[in-house]
Amino acid sequence: SGKQPSRALLIAAGSLTQLIGTACLILALASLPVAHDLKTGTGGVIASIVASLAAIVCGTLVWRGRLVPLALAAGLDVGFGIGLPRGNSAIGSMLRILPAEDMGTAETLVMVAAVVMFIAATLCVIAVPQALKLRQWARDSQLQPGASTHGTGMAFEDPVRRSAQTLPGLGPAKLVPTQVIRIDGQRKGKPAIIIGVAVTLIAIGIIVITATVGDKAEDKAIAATGSATAGSASVAMTKVADSEVEPAGSAVPVVDAALAPPTLDDFVARFHDALTRPDDLAALFDAGAFAFGADAHDVAEGRDAVIAQLREDIGEPDKVTVKFAHVGQDGDVGWIAEELKVGGSTFVITAVTALRDNAWTIAALHWAAPMPNATAYRLAREGELSIPDAIPDTHDESELAAAMRTAFASKPSFVAARSTRPEAFNFGSAPGERLKGGEAIQKIFGRINATLRLHDAVKVGMIGARGGWGVANVDFTDQDKDGTEITQTFRVIAAWVNEDAGWRIVVTQFSNAR
Known part of the structure; x- marks a missing residue:
């Protein structure tokens, strides 16, 4: 069966997904009082808690090269990346109660966290071929008699089944599969579907984040131009961090x-x-x-x-x-x-x-x-x-x-x-x-x-x-x-x-x- 394939990408994707899930779980739990005070958004907070727990579990299974948890982890990372910057999310509700001087820093951190989540989703997608290799290596190791385990050089010894000891005086019988059925179409199609769905979700997330950043830039541009002259409807939106006006004699x-x-x-x-x-x-x-x-x-x-x-x-x-x-x-x-x-x-x-x-x-x-x-x-x-x-x-x-x-x-x-x-x-x-x-x-x-x-x-x-x-x-x-x-x-x-x-x-x- 050869040497065990590297799991570096799987470990990185799983660890990052677990970290994201843990952070979002803490923030979602912290936002429960905010949702209660606003009398709205409790359902969204509960959904965030469930999704965070799912991300933690999927991140653990990603380490082992499981394809379904890998796809779910990519989807959850994308979902958090899309929802995090939104003002009506649980995190957005918490931002509204921060002191004004801290809001700019908090929004920057949220945007950085959203980008990290899309990086985690990308790692999950890139790690799919590595998961397939690991899966194939594990199958080959199980099917080859005397194959070594985990690359240690130790002979693999099949466990003795109780059903093989029903006749007194006879030694244990070793069961070896006589036929291995491979359905090549399904084997190749499933990873392709997973990759296609994950790439699509990541693209949607990138579009949403780009639109969010664009709206903020537009607000700043409007603020710089000031209000229009009389007779036209316009708005200037300004967020000022601790600008001061000193007493003067002019x-x-x-x-x-x-x-x-x-x-x-x-x-x-x-x-x-x-x-x-x-x-x-x-x-x-x-x-x-x-x-x-x-x-x-x-x-x-x-x-x-x-x-x-x-x-x-x-x-x-x-x-x-x-x-x-x-x-x-x-x-x-x-x-x-x-x-x-x-x-x-x-x-x-x-x-x-x-x-x-x-x-x-x-x-x-x-x-x-x-x-x-x-x-x-x-x-x-x-x-x-x-x-x-x-x-x-x-x-x-x-x-x-x-x-x-x-x-x-x-x-x-x-x-x-x-x-x-x-x-x-x-x-x-x-x-x-x-x-x-x-x-x-x-x-x-x-x-x-x-x-x-x-x-x-x-x-x-x-x-x-x-x-x-x-x-x-x-x-x-x-x-x-x-x-x-x-x-x-x-x-x-x-x-x-x-x-x-x-x-x-x-x-x-x-x-x-x-």
């Missing part, structure tokens, strides 16, 4: 009305600069601006009241660190969603902006401090969770006010009111809760096992002919980990755009009043 630039309209990104830079010099904030707000502050009683109307409330939340002027930023625009309405660290405090903010007279100003602002879900549930259980001040009822019967009341009357109506545009965005009440893309937001809220209803009145404001903003207090009821029903009254701001299908929400922010 004056705020004056916008010349004869020039082209400033970009919304330029306005965001002015806003960050003004936060370090509160005296410059007045030029950035509408005369009739509205704002939610961080405290339960912080409801301000009018430019002076809003600025006074904002200065109280900010405290002493200090440097501003941008942890996350998302900027979108449709004509003369814009929306800004950011996580900022001002001095030693972290805030999550959403601003709805208006372009009037060649200048951007803030029409409505939501300025809040994120609260961990565990803290919110505990305070709600103890009856200590703050209820925000009521929204004054102005009995507004406008079309936008009616759309606002309808959207927050129930969860299904809220999902139906969301815009499906990719630049739509949602900030949750807890740290790191961010959802990007209208379809993704609809999908997540559609699956959450919770109810929504208005707590009191709504307030809205128009921006041009197609834009607007709305604010409300909304009761959100779901279940704690032990099944106890919990109701939180969130403050909510929404930016609206009148699309072809009617008024649709493009951005929201939920927050717990403190």
